[in-house]
Amino acid sequence: MDRAANTVSGTELNTRIVDLARYAERLKPAGILYTCSAFGEGIEEAARTSSLPVLKPNEAMFDAAFGYGTNIAMIYTFPPSVDGMEKEFAAAAEKKNSAATLRSYFAEHAMDALKEGDAKNHNDIITDVAASIEADAILLAQFSMAIAAPSVRATTKIPLLTSPESAIEKMRNSVQAKQPV
Structure with a gap:
């Protein structure tokens, strides 16, 4: 919603995406698949810093x-x-x-x-x-x-x-x- 409304900076959204990956890692999944294509940079950062497979949606x-x-x-x-x-x-x-x-x-x-x-x-x-x-x-x-x-x-x-x-x-x-x- 924040992305659609353009109410939050790209930097803040990227931070949220990386934080979401850290949260997911604590749950011990086999991998992380993001489902929104609007967060590419944040997902790339999450992938670089995760030991799990992290995949962008597209x-x-x-x-x-x-x-x-x-x-x-x-x-x-x-x-x-x-x-x-x-x-x-x-x-x-x-x-x-x-x-x-x-x-x-x-x-x-x-x-x-x-x-x-x-x-x-x-x-x-x-x-x-x-x-x-x-x-x-x-x-x-x-x-x-x-x-x-x-x-x-x-x-x-x-x-x-x-x-x-x-x-x-x-x-x-x-x-x-x-x-x-």
């Missing part, structure tokens, strides 16, 4: 997208997160030596519909945006968008990646291998 999805080609599309519903996600995608592409580029599409009013309890309208808005996209793969940016995945997959033949599916698979593999992500 990291695994971006890595998986590189396997589909270079023309990647991302649909988002929460504007404050898109700039950071685009930067993270570019950094991940560079790290993987990928020529992939990302085009972002705003599913306007989808988040409002979900907040009002209208999941069908939320999903329909996202699906309509997806139907208009030509790309090698489509990414659904926020965890909250994963509920639209079945509808999107029924509408387009373009491979669709969601952050929860990709992140859970990567975290599971990391925990089973007992390696940092």
Whole structure:
């Protein structure tokens, strides 16, 4: 809420994210998966200072997208997160030596519909945006968008990646291998 309202500095939010990791570590989990893409810098700091696997919500999805080609599309519903996600995608592409580029599409009013309890309208808005996209793969940016995945997959033949599916698979593999992500 503070991020959406822009009432707290980025430094304060990053501190909160790192503090959240320290709290989680005391509970002895196998790993930490953050579910909001708007806190990238704080999550990176938490990962650098944790002995546990710490995963940003979109990291695994971006890595998986590189396997589909270079023309990647991302649909988002929460504007404050898109700039950071685009930067993270570019950094991940560079790290993987990928020529992939990302085009972002705003599913306007989808988040409002979900907040009002209208999941069908939320999903329909996202699906309509997806139907208009030509790309090698489509990414659904926020965890909250994963509920639209079945509808999107029924509408387009373009491979669709969601952050929860990709992140859970990567975290599971990391925990089973007992390696940092």
